[in-house]
Amino acid sequence: MDGIHDMGGTEGWGTVSIDPDEKVFAEDWEGRAFALGAMSGGLSGTNLDAFRHSLERLHPLAYLQDGYYGRWLACAELLLVDSGVLAEGAVDARARNLMGESAEEPADPELAKPEYERGGGGSLREIDDEPKFAVGDAIRARDMHARGHHRMPAYVRGHAGVVTAIRPAAVLPDATAHFTGEDPQHVYTVAFEAEELWGPGAEASTLHIDLFESYMETT
Template structure:
């Protein structure tokens, strides 16, 4: 699934604005949004960190861009609660309108449908029995992937050729873990891509390194 969250390598966004002396939370509501989202993940909604990232990717593009960083967190928390049937669709909007004095009937709360949550304190690194399919120095090409569900393969690096520069520890595959279709742990590789391979011959010359899952790659 290609989402608004996959903005890396795209054009026309302008330079990144980096505030100086930025506090952890610029306003009190941001801290509350952070706390609500952390509490929502896990035992309340039954969702994991990868499901949270998937929720961010499913937000409406306008909301994603306009509501800011912690606004996105709050929207994703609401979406996770809706996914788990803790909240009915539209319940938060209806409550807000009712608090403003509108005559609104709040939707009934559905029957909860929480996944079987397991604590993630052990981390996401795993051991896999099969040997790595690629070796350091090997030429690889990223696949042309457009799955219906989430993927951590950035759009701008698909169908591009690179070189494996390191083999990393095996890791839970976020693509399936986010939608509760298994951990599917696999090897992870650091792949170096020439800037000209990614952005054409006029790009400033440098090598971009990206960590990619084995299932994203094929031999060159």
């Protein structure tokens, strides 16, 4: 989907600096949020791609305000509510009670975990189809505007590149994030020159990105 998460090439974010004394978790709750987020896929019967999609479903203001582990916490809650493990508002009510308010906690809903077939653990799959593209092929990233989850940033869509590697085939996040199946596909690394992406005068560089076969077309 088109949204706040798709940051490549957007402007106005300021400068980047390294904090050499950074801790893995700046505050204790971030570690708890990380662990709960990591466990939420299994507990909700969803998957990694659904988790990534849940990040995209956050309100753009929340996405930015919550920070990385705040997003993990929000996404854990989102997936668990989607799957009926927790009621909508349950976390909010409990948090208010922990803060000394008297909030009524909602009853548990019916479990509603998604039903779908997985072809194995992880994301990589063996497939029989021959790769449609070969190393050295000139391709174009399709000008896709899918309304759900996918993994093709806006900044490469519609642009011409060259295949540099064929990677292991993998489940298509567009399918798994929405529990419609796996649709495993070949994955390619594609090189785009900076001026193709950013126009004349772009800083000299090459961009390598991994694209699923259905994201690509011949030029």
